[in-house]
Amino acid sequence: MRDLSLHLLDLAQNSITAGAALVTIRISLDDSGMLTMELIDDGKGMSPELLERVTSPFATTRTTRKVGLGIPMMKENAEKAGGTFLLESEEGKGTRLKATMDTRNIDCLPLGDLGGTLLSLMLTNPLSPDFLFEGKTPKGECSFDTREVRAALGSEIPFNEPSVAAWLKEALEEEMNPIFGGVML
């Protein structure tokens, strides 16, 4: 993966597959340069056995092949960048993934196009689940909640309708760019 926003797009898919109704994404950068990325869902969660195996590249829930690289690659990239990786899960409740990285570390991946990742998630999951994004950097805070969008738009109109997609794209840019634009690498 070239950047963290792509990791996020990949990992969020696990939450969607787990049947989450709400996927919460939190990204914060503190003054010392530590970046924290959290992905929290209310999906079906993992058993303690699966949770233990899932950071191995040879664990996957899919049946077509024996490898799954999304989680192990994220773990490697976090630890390589002087950070930590934590995965907590409870069956029936949901899963929480937390990765930290030191942005001053030369091996820290750039954040990448966070708005593009959020837009992709919304367009490829046009009717559900909902996404809540909360971002925080030294420049300020921003948030985006698709539950608010759906309340105004009506739940029967999918996000991949071109006019809705165009609105989402601009709204995301307006919300995210002042906080994340130019902040990172």
Add this chain to the structure above:
Amino acid sequence: MKSLADLEAIRARTLENINMRKDEDACRVVIGMATCGIAAGARPVMLAFMDEIAKRNLKHVTVSQTGCIGMCRYEPMLDVILPGQEKVTYIHVKPEMVPRIVSEHIVNGHPVVEYTIGAAND
């Protein structure tokens, strides 16, 4: 400034379109967006399709995603499925290729053969 109030107007306009649309002339674009597809660059391709579809105001085209189909070396891959035609699989797709796929294949019905998996195997 984008406001939630804009969505009311979009809602009124869109509901009519949705009701008028017929399933039989629907065209589907299915993009591989598993770990392999994303790592190879599927996200900008997907967003390029959304842009192109909005630009041309194509109401009968839906873009969706699928997982890994086991040919990771060909990613980013996508299928274009036109009604009454065999699906066409494009491989190593870059955002720059999207306008041509939309205009030649989706709008005019002629697959861009040089971008397809068939061309790579010849």
